[in-house]
Amino acid sequence: MIEVHELTKRFGDTVAVDHISFTVQPGVVTGFLGPNGAGKSTTMRLILGLDRPTSGHALVNGRSYVGSRAPIRELGALLDARNADKARSARAHLRALGATIGLGSGRVDELLEVVGLTAVASQKAGSFSLGMGQRLGIAAALIGDPNVVMLDEPVNGLDPDGILWIRNLLKELAADGRTVLLSSHLMSEMELTAEHLLVIGRGRIMADMPMHRFIAQATGNHVHVLTPDGTALRDLIAAPGVTVTSSAPEMLDIEGVTAREIGIRAAAAGLVLYELTPVEPSLEEAFMTMTRDAVEFHGTASRHQDHQLVTVGAGRAADKDAR
Amino acid sequence: MTLTTQTPASTMHAIPAVRPSALGDTRLSLWHVLRSEWIKLWSVRSTVTMMLVIMAVMIGFGAMAAGVSTGEVTGPPGGGGGGGPFATDPFALSMVGANVAVLLIGTLGALVGAREFTSGMIRTTVAAVPRRIAVLGAKAVTLTVGLVPVVVVGVLGAFVVAMSLLSGAGAATVTLGAAGWALVGTISYLLGVGLLGLCLGFLFRSIAGSIATLIGGLLILPGIIGALLPASWSEVLKYLPSNAASSFTSITPPADMLGVGAGVAVLVAWLVLAVGATGYMFRHRDV
Numbered sequence: 136m137i138e139v140h141e142l143t144k145r146f147g148d149t150v151a152v153d154h155i156s157f158t159v160q161p162g163v164v165t166g167f168l169g170p171n172g173a174g175k176s177t178t179m180r181l182i183l184g185l186d187r188p189t190s191g192h193a194l195v196n197g198r199s200y201v202g203s204r205a206p207i208r209e210l211g212a213l214l215d216a217r218n219a220d221k222a223r224s225a226r227a228h229l230r231a232l233g234a235t236i237g238l239g240s241g242r243v244d245e246l247l248e249v250v251g252l253t254a255v256a257s258q259k260a261g262s263f264s265l266g267m268g269q270r271l272g273i274a275a276a277l278i279g280d281p282n283v284v285m286l287d288e289p290v291n292g293l294d295p296d297g298i299l300w301i302r303n304l305l306k307e308l309a310a311d312g313r314t315v316l317l318s319s320h321l322m323s324e325m326e327l328t329a330e331h332l333l334v335i336g337r338g339r340i341m342a343d344m345p346m347h348r349f350i351a352q353a354t355g356n357h358v359h360v361l362t363p364d365g366t367a368l369r370d371l372i373a374a375p376g377v378t379v380t381s382s383a384p385e386m387l388d389i390e391g392v393t394a395r396e397i398g399i400r401a402a403a404a405g406l407v408l409y410e411l412t413p414v415e416p417s418l419e420e421a422f423m424t425m426t427r428d429a430v431e432f433h434g435t436a437s438r439h440q441d442h443q444l445v446t447v448g449a450g451r452a453a454d455k456d457a458r
Numbered sequence: 459m460t461l462t463t464q465t466p467a468s469t470m471h472a473i474p475a476v477r478p479s480a481l482g483d484t485r486l487s488l489w490h491v492l493r494s495e496w497i498k499l500w501s502v503r504s505t506v507t508m509m510l511v512i513m514a515v516m517i518g519f520g521a522m523a524a525g526v527s528t529g530e531v532t533g534p535p536g537g538g539g540g541g542g543p544f545a546t547d548p549f550a551l552s553m554v555g556a557n558v559a560v561l562l563i564g565t566l567g568a569l570v571g572a573r574e575f576t577s578g579m580i581r582t583t584v585a586a587v588p589r590r591i592a593v594l595g596a597k598a599v600t601l602t603v604g605l606v607p608v609v610v611v612g613v614l615g616a617f618v619v620a621m622s623l624l625s626g627a628g629a630a631t632v633t634l635g636a637a638g639w640a641l642v643g644t645i646s647y648l649l650g651v652g653l654l655g656l657c658l659g660f661l662f663r664s665i666a667g668s669i670a671t672l673i674g675g676l677l678i679l680p681g682i683i684g685a686l687l688p689a690s691w692s693e694v695l696k697y698l699p700s701n702a703a704s705s706f707t708s709i710t711p712p713a714d715m716l717g718v719g720a721g722v723a724v725l726v727a728w729l730v731l732a733v734g735a736t737g738y739m740f741r742h743r744d745v
Contacts, residue, residue, distance in 0.1 A: 235491055
């Protein structure tokens with residue numbers, strides 16, 4: 136379990152992470168979603184103790200990670216596959232890492248086998264492709280058989296096979312009762328892998344909920360209808376707040392009314408429906424809806440709220456104010 | 459959503475648990491960090507190359523100097539003959555390679571420190587060993603332990619080879635007994651320079667910056683700048699690491715330098731300062 140309390144990190148005038156609090160539960164894969172620069176990596180670095188928080192703290196399995204008895208058994212992290220000495224072989228890299236808690240070369244060989252690098256274990260890490268480097272990073276994260284796994288963009292550079300492999304691996308780790316935090320900007324991948332979602336934007340947590348709920352709440356009641364009476368149905372349900380689009384005479388895409396409501400009203404009017412399908416949006420659509428709303432909020436915010444945004448935001452905005 | 463139905467393909471990649479044999483002592487300890495740093499030190503080929511070159515330079519330069527000067531060396535200090543210390547001091551002659559070794563060892567130290575940062579490895583290292591002072595300490599110890607045989611063989615080898623060449627040609631020599639403390643001093647200074655380089659690597663976090671500072675501080679500042687500055691500055695320049703070391707790396711301390719005790723104290727002070735500053739910065743900076 137990872138617990139983050141009021142964690143804040145400033146770099147000079149820039150607030151990278153702004154008083155965020157959340158808990159990553161064991162047993163499910165938690166996706167950490169947000170645009171580049173939103174604070175995902177900084178949050179992970181703070182949890183690992185690579186960066187010192189300006190305020191707040193993070194706990195791993197109930198304790199500060201920095202004080203762990205066997206750190207790589209508590210938390211295995213992949214932040215950047217390039218965080219290895221290019222002149223060192225994959226095997227030596229893992230041996231040095233495992234040695235910090237007394238793991239021997241037997242464990243290293245197991246991990247090389249797991250990630251499929253046995254054949255190239257003696258090659259320098261610098262000679263590896265992006266995908267091979269990523270596998271080495273994953274092996275490094277898993278070598279201590281950790282309770283918590285934290286991976287930043289792990290599918291970067293992996294081929295489709297590798298992506299499928301890591302998806303199954305992460306689900307398996309979670310099913311095994313471990314805590315898995317996965318960051319990605321690839322939403323289709325996230326949607327397939329994560330069950331719980333943490334959305335971060337401009338250093339703040341914008342959503343912390345199960346994936347299905349995040350997607351469901353973003354839906355604007357999009358219903359797909361196939362009917363021979365397209366025009367009649369369109370007239371029947373026309374109302375403010377209801378939009379109907381049509382790409383073929385028999386096909387309607389209706390937003391703003393539930394499928395149930397459409398069915399009841401069509402039956403009452405004696406209209407035939409071949410198909411009546413609520414359309415669940417993708418994670419990407421849900422995310423875009425949310426960020427669009429956020430943009431609108433910023434645009435229509437009151438003067439007071441606007442000012443608050445400026446004070447916590449970048450120095451550039453403050454400069455503009457001063458002028 | 460259910461996760462109970464695993465495909466056979468994914469169970470094939472099951473993560474093997476830490477095996478019972480390995481469970482006994484799976485915890486962070488200074489000993490384990492030392493082992494980790496030892497593996498890191500020797501798994502980079504340039505370490506091995508540098509170590510061999512250091513030995514070869516020490517012994518080779520000493521042998522060459524002895525060979526070239528054979529017949530020209532007169533008695534130990536004060537014996538006349540002219541032509542600088544090498545012409546009058548068989549010990550200094552045998553240790554001529556030490557000047558180059560200082561640069562090589564300092565560079566090796568700087569490389570060991572800085573490459574962690576330039577490669578990004580330091581983030582993997584600190585994530586695995588969050589107690590950063592342990593990382594720095596283990597690096598310092600493993601580098602020094604790795605250097606000890608190299609420096610001892612290099613220094614003693616240079617001495618023995620040079621003296622046997624000199625005595626073979628009938629030139630003046632010094633005995634091991636007479637040179638004992640100067641040999642110990644030279645070995646210690648070379649090990650200290652390795653530590654200094656390591657600290658600079660950690661402080662500058664760049665290979666070029668740390669090596670430039672090392673060369674500047676050990677060579678350019680005492681030598682070239684010393685020659686350019688007014689004579690009154692020589693009092694200050696005595697306290698530079700390489701000048702302080704000159705007091706205990708020769709049989710008779712140079713007249714214009716610190717005494718042996720003061721020289722040792724000053725160099726130790728430099729090392730304490732370097733390690734202290736490095737420890738403080740490494741502990742408090744984000745990596």
